[in-house]
Every structure is written in C-alpha cells, then in structure tokens.
Amino acid sequence: MLKEHEIQIRVRYVEADPMGYLHHSNYFTYFEMGRTELFRASGGNYREIEEAGQFFVITKLECRFLAPARYDDELTLRTKISRATMAKLEHEYELRRGDTILTTAKSVLACVDSTGRVQRMPDSVVDAD
Amino acid sequence: MLKEHEIQIRVRYVEADPMGYLHHSNYFTYFEMGRTELFRASGGNYREIEEAGQFFVITKLECRFLAPARYDDELTLRTKISRATMAKLEHEYELRRGDTILTTAKSVLACVDSTGRVQRMPDSVVDAD
Amino acid sequence: MLKEHEIQIRVRYVEADPMGYLHHSNYFTYFEMGRTELFRASGGNYREIEEAGQFFVITKLECRFLAPARYDDELTLRTKISRATMAKLEHEYELRRGDTILTTAKSVLACVDSTGRVQRMPDSVVDAD
Amino acid sequence: MLKEHEIQIRVRYVEADPMGYLHHSNYFTYFEMGRTELFRASGGNYREIEEAGQFFVITKLECRFLAPARYDDELTLRTKISRATMAKLEHEYELRRGDTILTTAKSVLACVDSTGRVQRMPDSVVDAD
Numbered sequence: 001m002l003k004e005h006e007i008q009i010r011v012r013y014v015e016a017d018p019m020g021y022l023h024h025s026n027y028f029t030y031f032e033m034g035r036t037e038l039f040r041a042s043g044g045n046y047r048e049i050e051e052a053g054q055f056f057v058i059t060k061l062e063c064r065f066l067a068p069a070r071y072d073d074e075l076t077l078r079t080k081i082s083r084a085t086m087a088k089l090e091h092e093y094e095l096r097r098g099d100t101i102l103t104t105a106k107s108v109l110a111c112v113d114s115t116g117r118v119q120r121m122p123d124s125v126v127d128a129d
Numbered sequence: 130m131l132k133e134h135e136i137q138i139r140v141r142y143v144e145a146d147p148m149g150y151l152h153h154s155n156y157f158t159y160f161e162m163g164r165t166e167l168f169r170a171s172g173g174n175y176r177e178i179e180e181a182g183q184f185f186v187i188t189k190l191e192c193r194f195l196a197p198a199r200y201d202d203e204l205t206l207r208t209k210i211s212r213a214t215m216a217k218l219e220h221e222y223e224l225r226r227g228d229t230i231l232t233t234a235k236s237v238l239a240c241v242d243s244t245g246r247v248q249r250m251p252d253s254v255v256d257a258d
Numbered sequence: 259m260l261k262e263h264e265i266q267i268r269v270r271y272v273e274a275d276p277m278g279y280l281h282h283s284n285y286f287t288y289f290e291m292g293r294t295e296l297f298r299a300s301g302g303n304y305r306e307i308e309e310a311g312q313f314f315v316i317t318k319l320e321c322r323f324l325a326p327a328r329y330d331d332e333l334t335l336r337t338k339i340s341r342a343t344m345a346k347l348e349h350e351y352e353l354r355r356g357d358t359i360l361t362t363a364k365s366v367l368a369c370v371d372s373t374g375r376v377q378r379m380p381d382s383v384v385d386a387d
Numbered sequence: 388m389l390k391e392h393e394i395q396i397r398v399r400y401v402e403a404d405p406m407g408y409l410h411h412s413n414y415f416t417y418f419e420m421g422r423t424e425l426f427r428a429s430g431g432n433y434r435e436i437e438e439a440g441q442f443f444v445i446t447k448l449e450c451r452f453l454a455p456a457r458y459d460d461e462l463t464l465r466t467k468i469s470r471a472t473m474a475k476l477e478h479e480y481e482l483r484r485g486d487t488i489l490t491t492a493k494s495v496l497a498c499v500d501s502t503g504r505v506q507r508m509p510d511s512v513v514d515a516d
Contacts, residue, residue, distance in 0.1 A: 147308065148313050193318050
C-alpha cells in the first residue's frame with residue numbers, strides 16, 4: 001500500500017461562499033477524494049470494499065485553516081497514511097495552492113459492517129509489513 | 130393524501146455562492162424537503178417507504194428562476210401534487226420571500242426497487258379516489 | 259468562441275445519496291463545471307468576468323434523468339452553446355457513462371451586474387459572427 | 388450575549404451518503420447554523436455584520452464522531468461560546484438524537500475584513516463584562 005499520494009483539485013463555483021472563499025465544510029470532501037485516490041493508486045478500490053459489505057467511517061477530524069482558497073483556484077492535496085492498524089486508519093492532509101499551504105488536517109477512520117458494528121480493517125488496507 | 134403543503138426554509142450560509150445568492154442547485158434540495166414534508170403532513174413517511182424497499186427517483190425537472198434568494202432569507206415553499214398515477218407522481222413548487230415569487234418548478238418522479246426496476250407507486254401515495 | 263466541449267467527472271462519495279445514486283441536485287453543479295471549462299477552452303475565464311463586475315445567473319433549467327450514476331463512476335459531460343444573444347446564453351448538456359446517456363439538460367443564463375440589474379452579455383461570450 | 392443555545396435540525400435526504408448516514412462534511416454546516424442562531428437569539432445578526440464589512444472565518448476545527456445520524460432523524464444541536472476575546476471566538480458543539488450524543492466539536496473563528504486582513508471582533512460579539 002502506498003503511503004502518500006497527490007491529486008489536483010479545481011475549486012467549483014458551488015463550493016465557494018458569499019466571501020468568495022471555499023466553504024470550510026468542502027475541505028473534508030476534498031480529503032475524502034484524497035483517500036479514495038490514494039487507495040486507487042495503491043491498486044485498491046473503495047467502492048468494491050463497500051460492495052463487499054465493509055464501510056469506513058470517520059471517528060475524528062482535526063483541521064487548521066491557514067489561508068483561504070477561492071473559486072477556480074487549482075489546488076494540490078497531499079494525502080498520507082500516518083498510521084494503519086487492525087482497528088483504525090489515520091491520515092494526514094496538506095492542501096496547497098502553489099507553495100502556499102492552505103490547510104493541514106488529520107482524520108481517523110474505523111471500519112464497520114452494514115449494521116454499523118466495528119470490523120477489523122480489510123487486509124488490502126493494512127499491510128502485513 | 131394532502132394535495133398541497135407549505136414549509137418555511139431559512140437559507141444557510143453554505144448554500145449561498147460568491148454572488149451572495151442561493152446557488153441554483155440548492156433549490157432542488159428545497160423541493161425535495163417540500164415533498165418529504167407534504168408526505169409527512171399526509172400521514173406518510175418517506176424513510177419507511179425506502180426501508181420497505183421502494184425508492185422514488187426523479188425523471189424530469191423544470192425550474193424558472195425569477196428572483197434570487199440570499200443568505201439568511203426566510204422563504205416559503207409551497208409543494209403541490211399536480212398528478213398521481215400508478216406510474217408517476219408530478220409535483221409543482223412555488224418558492225416565495227414574502228409576496229415575491231422567486232422560483233416556480235415542476236418535477237416528475239417514478240418508483241423503483243433497490244435494483245432500479247420500475248415499480249407501481251405505493252398505495253399510500255396514490256389515492257384510490 | 260468554441261461551441262462544444264467535453265470534460266470527465268468522477269462522482270464523489272459525498273455526492274451520492276442513500277440509494278447509492280448521484281443526487282439529482284449535483285447534476286446542476288456538473289453542468290456549471292461544463293460551462294466554466296467550455297469558456298476556459300475558448301480562452302475566456304469566468305472568474306475574471308466576475309472580477310470585472312459581471313455575473314451570469316440561471317433563469318431556466320430543464321433536465322431529464324434517463325439512468326442513474328453511482329459513486330466512483332467516471333462520466334463524460336458534453337456542454338454545447340445552443341444559442342448566444344445580447345440578452346441570453348443557452349446551453350445543452352449530455353452526461354454519459356461510456357455509451358449510456360444518463361441525463362440531457364438545457365439552461366438559459368442572463369448577465370447581471372453586482373446589484374442584480376440585467377446587462378448585455380460580454381463580447382467575449384457573444385461572437386460577432 | 389447568550390452563552391448557549393439549542394436548535395432542532397432534520398437531516399435532509401441530500402445530506403445522507405450511500406451508507407445512509409449523514410455525511411461527515413455536513414456536520415460543519417450544522418455547527419454554522421448553530422452559531423448563526425445563537426447570535427440571533429442574542430439579538431445579533433450575522434448577515435448585518437457581513438454587510439458592515441466584517442467576516443468570520445474558521446481557523447481551527449475539531450470533531451469527534453461517536454454515533455451516526457440518518458436521513459430524516461430529528462437532531463438537537465447545542466452551541467456554546469467557550470471563549471470570546473478581541474482576537475478569536477471559540478465555540479463548543481454537542482449534537483444529540485434524543486439522549487444519544489452523536490458528535491462533539493470545537494471551532495475557533497477569527498474576524499477579517501473584505502480583503503482578508505484580521506480585525507478585532509465586533510463589540511456585539513465580545514461582551515464588555
């Protein structure tokens with residue numbers, strides 16, 4: 001499993017608020033895209049994990065907003081797995097516009113089944129290394 | 130089944146765009162709330178319909194935008210069933226701020242099962258009258 | 259000005275609803291991206307138009323939903339200018355997954371200033387030809 | 388200025404994801420509604436503050452997700468000012484369904500002008516007491 005991955009994201013008009021800034025709730029959507037694409041780049045597919053009856057749920061989020069993004073900005077999101085155990089998966093994020101860091105964030109995910117009961121992480125996510 | 134119902138909606142900050150206007154995509158979310166509450170006011174419950182394996186899907190939408198809404202505006206949405214058959218359910222919508230009509234819209238819904246196959250509308254939706 | 263343009267869009271997790279389908283309100287966000295990128299491909303920049311004090315507002319939308327999209331689907335959106343006058347700009351949209359047409363839609367836009375007063379369309383949008 | 392306020396929020400269909408859960412990004416929108424309504428209950432009006440050229444921006448968010456919310460759940464959000472200085476405004480949030488606590492969160496806001504420069508908090512927000 002890759003430990004780190006970068007994607008480009010163009011800020012959509014609908015995502016910007018009356019200040020003209022990317023609304024803070026949308027950063028978490030970007031981080032979710034970062035996780036999906038990091039997993040895809042590692043050969044995994046999150047949709048197939050869900051189809052097999054396992055679901056990742058967020059248990060904790062932390063985010064610092066250092067500088068705003070605006071409509072039509074082209075941003076770079078780096079997503080990194082900082083910790084992976086049987087019980088949880090921790091990611092760190094850094095969102096930049098050019099060399100300017102806009103936000104840094106951390107998330108913790110757990111794995112549940114379709115009834116919401118906690119499961120061990122799928123093997124495709126937790127490396128044996 | 131009631132044919133008509135009104136709800137009040139306060140425009141959220143996140144729903145307004147860089148112009149300061151309620152973004153056009155969010156009106157369709159308001160119309161969905163209007164359908165949910167019209168159904169509830171008639172004694173039905175859309176979540177229970179889904180739990181019983183039936184789902185309403187939009188097949189057609191039309192909307193005219195006459196005047197903008199802004200963050201924090203308090204709006205009145207009137208939702209009306211204009212036609213209900215075994216095959217489809219048609220609604221009309223009128224969104225106002227005070228006496229000013231902001232949008233008028235129409236939608237057509239069909240009923241499907243969890244695999245997406247078209248079903249007849251539930252009896253609780255189509256009156257026998 | 260280009261008359262037609264295609265973009266690829268990956269359906270985000272947050273955009274899918276409890277049915278697992280792309281929620282109908284999000285299609286209008288995709289169409290907005292289609293317009294932005296058609297304009298960029300023609301050498302224009304919508305953000306600069308707004309910075310110059312002109313804003314495009316939707317006055318009419320129509321959409322037919324033929325088949326659903328799901329989380330992680332990769333879709334192709336074709337955006338076409340079907341009519342451009344001093345007063346309004348009409349677009350047509352076709353959203354596909356592979357060869358399957360999912361939605362077809364039309365929109366009408368007007369141009370306003372920052373106070374909401376109707377303006378003539380910018381020259382960069384309406385060709386003199 | 389009131390220190391604490393509660394509002395009721397009904398989970399919208401569009402806010403629930405393919406798991407059927409309220410998507411984690413939408414909690415931050417609820418917290419924003421909590422701040423708006425706490426301020427209104429204190430006799431203030433956030434839209435008027437923006438019209439006077441001052442804007443509140445989020446600088447830090449933390450959230451713990453303890454149990455999921457679902458479409459059509461009726462939730463209670465308690466919003467509390469935990470600290471108010473000339474430089475920043477800190478809130479704490481608790482979101483419940485009945486007696487079950489779903490999420491707890493904290494945010495830090497700063498005040499900026501329309502160019503993004505940091506300002507002191509408006510007097511209507513920071514009590515002199």
